Amino acid sequence: MLLEVLQGTEAGGFILIQDSVNYCGRHLLKSCINTALKREEVVHVLGFEVSQEELNDGLDRTSAQRLHFHNAYSDPLGWTGNSPFTVHQFTLEDISTLLKQTPQAKAVTLVIDSLSWILRHHDPAAICQKLQALKKGGVVRAVIGLLHSDLHQRGTVGSICHLATSVITVAPGTRGLGAFAKITRRTKSGKLMQDEEIFSINEDLTVTIQSKRSHPGSTPMNTDESEVDPTANLTFNLRLSDTQREAKEKLPLPFVFSKEKKSALLHPGTGSGRILYEPDANDDYDQEDPDDDLDV
Amino acid sequence: MFAELNSILNTSPDSFKPGEFILVSDKHTDASFLIHHFLSFYLRAGCKVCFLGLVQSFSHYSAISQRLGVSLTQGREKGQLVFLEGLKESLGVLLQGEASKETRTMDFLRDPSSGLRGLYDFVRDNVRGAVGGAEEWGPPVLLVDDLSVVLSLGVSVGAALDFSHYCRATVCSELQGSMVMLVRCEAEEEEESDDEGSERLLRGLIHQCSLTLQVQGLPTGYCRDIHGQVEVCWRGQCDRQQAQKKLFQYKVHDKGASFFARGMSSAVL
Numbered sequence: 001m002l003l004e005v006l007q008g009t010e011a012g013g014f015i016l017i018q019d020s021v022n023y024c025g026r027h028l029l030k031s032c033i034n035t036a037l038k039r040e041e042v043v044h045v046l047g048f049e050v051s052q053e054e055l056n057d058g059l060d061r062t063s064a065q066r067l068h069f070h071n072a073y074s075d076p077l078g079w080t081g082n083s084p085f086t087v088h089q090f091t092l093e094d095i096s097t098l099l100k101q102t103p104q105a106k107a108v109t110l111v112i113d114s115l116s117w118i119l120r121h122h123d124p125a126a127i128c129q130k131l132q133a134l135k136k137g138g139v140v141r142a143v144i145g146l147l148h149s150d151l152h153q154r155g156t157v158g159s160i161c162h163l164a165t166s167v168i169t170v171a172p173g174t175r176g177l178g179a180f181a182k183i184t185r186r187t188k189s190g191k192l193m194q195d196e197e198i199f200s201i202n203e204d205l206t207v208t209i210q211s212k213r214s215h216p217g218s219t220p221m222n223t224d225e226s227e228v229d230p231t232a233n234l235t236f237n238l239r240l241s242d243t244q245r246e247a248k249e250k251l252p253l254p255f256v257f258s259k260e261k262k263s264a265l266l267h268p269g270t271g272s273g274r275i276l277y278e279p280d281a282n283d284d285y286d287q288e289d290p291d292d293d294l295d296v
Numbered sequence: 297m298f299a300e301l302n303s304i305l306n307t308s309p310d311s312f313k314p315g316e317f318i319l320v321s322d323k324h325t326d327a328s329f330l331i332h333h334f335l336s337f338y339l340r341a342g343c344k345v346c347f348l349g350l351v352q353s354f355s356h357y358s359a360i361s362q363r364l365g366v367s368l369t370q371g372r373e374k375g376q377l378v379f380l381e382g383l384k385e386s387l388g389v390l391l392q393g394e395a396s397k398e399t400r401t402m403d404f405l406r407d408p409s410s411g412l413r414g415l416y417d418f419v420r421d422n423v424r425g426a427v428g429g430a431e432e433w434g435p436p437v438l439l440v441d442d443l444s445v446v447l448s449l450g451v452s453v454g455a456a457l458d459f460s461h462y463c464r465a466t467v468c469s470e471l472q473g474s475m476v477m478l479v480r481c482e483a484e485e486e487e488e489s490d491d492e493g494s495e496r497l498l499r500g501l502i503h504q505c506s507l508t509l510q511v512q513g514l515p516t517g518y519c520r521d522i523h524g525q526v527e528v529c530w531r532g533q534c535d536r537q538q539a540q541k542k543l544f545q546y547k548v549h550d551k552g553a554s555f556f557a558r559g560m561s562s563a564v565l
Binding site (some may be wrong): 002073074116148150 | 343413504
């Protein structure tokens with residue numbers, strides 16, 4: 001499902017990539033940008049977190065004229081006085097003005113790197129309103145945003161996820177197999193689809209799916225191969241043959257009171273020790289068994 | 297400068313990667329020995345160093361650097377090292393009656409909500425080489441020891457992250473220099489409730505940086521021969537590879553520190 005989301009061409013879509021300190025989601029974001037550029041779309045990037053050189057590194061050079069980077073990295077708060085784009089300009093009007101600067105006839109994809117930066121300086125509710133306006137307003141065809149989920153409260157992250165049509169949560173994969181992605185997709189009819197995949201990003205920023213439905217917490221298929229057999233390579237034998245194993249399992253444990261032991265105690269066989277008792281004149285010999293009332 | 301750490305990080309004063317943002321963090325231990333390493337490393341490499349010493353005096357760093365073979369006093373006189381003595385400047389700010397227009401650097405002490413803009417202006421002015429200076433120094437380097445102390449002075453996490461962002465944009469991206477920051481985490485036991493805290497600052501800085509060195513005490517407790525462990529993590533920002541992590545243990549000596557793989561301490565072997 002990851003590839004479908006990345007290829008997604010539905011209008012009014014909002015793809016959210018969520019990452020954490022353990023795995024940087026920017027590679028996947030660059031992959032999205034590359035896919036959009038290859039689809040002959042015009043891509044506008046609001047770059048808050050990394051510089052233009054860093055973001056362009058690895059992107060498809062042939063479609064570079066369709067990629068417009070708005071530099072919000074060098075001075076996002078207006079501290080130097082002549083900033084190309086500040087975080088306070090993240091409004092529908094300012095973004096529309098920005099997009100009108102470049103004449104386009106086709107669909108525009110807006111990429112926000114990253115939403116965490118904007119959330120640090122604006123009220124989350126206001127951001128949600130602006131994102132919703134961007135989605136529905138028809139100014140852009142699709143919005144792709146990167147969010148660092150461990151920098152915000154769960155409620156904030158949840159609100160932004162709620163607005164998104166697709167949410168891709170990335171995490172590091174186990175054993176260097178690639179990265180793990182959990183995809184949640186909401187179609188226009190309201191149907192919710194979820195999937196988990198392991199993927200890796202190649203040199204040319206294309207995504208390869210390695211396997212599906214493998215949760216990073218569960219043990220992978222090849223645990224048996226990787227476990228070392230401790231009874232191998234020894235100078236003495238620690239293994240049991242089948243007959244030995246049977247005999248071992250048949251052996252009764254020493255303090256278990258089984259039926260055989262009980263009958264052996266209560267009914268001593270012939271030849272076993274007997275007690276011969278000759279009562280003396282002074283003894284009070286009672287023939288009754290004092291243990292008769294015990295229910296053994 | 298610790299030779300073993302240089303080989304772990306694959307750098308040397310003659311050749312190191314430009315534009316790096318190195319984050320040093322510690323928890324339950326003291327990672328300032330790494331700051332001394334980086335200070336002597338970059339001074340030996342001939343870079344112009346701007347040091348924001350917010351927690352110790354100049355003589356403290358000078359004494360330790362002497363043992364590592366680098367003279368800070370000489371560096372300051374030659375103009376290679378610009379040292380902000382946070383403790384001394386703060387005394388001036390706190391004891392003065394009316395606001396002085398000269399020292400805006402430590403303005404955050406007077407008004408924590410205004411953020412660290414004054415500190416950034418100081419960095420920006422001192423990181424660009426003097427025009428027509430006598431000696432040509434290498435790429436600029438910013439060292440901060442330590443950034444988490446501003447949180448206890450009332451500055452918000454967002455303001456500290458803005459400051460580090462601006463420093464990175466100027467020092468690393470524009471001037472292709474390097475930046476090293478130390479962040480100390482408090483031993484907080486609650487997991488989810490610390491939104492405004494050193495943990496959040498640490499996470500925000502990790503997202504911005506390209507190399508992290510996370511120093512911790514040994515999980516098994518105190519040991520006389522092994523002072524702790526360092527996890528080095530290269531975050532794949534420029535390359536498309538995943539982050540690469542390596543774990544080492546270390547011991548701090550009088551004149552340096554030695555690093556070794558887990559279980560390979562000379563005291564144990």
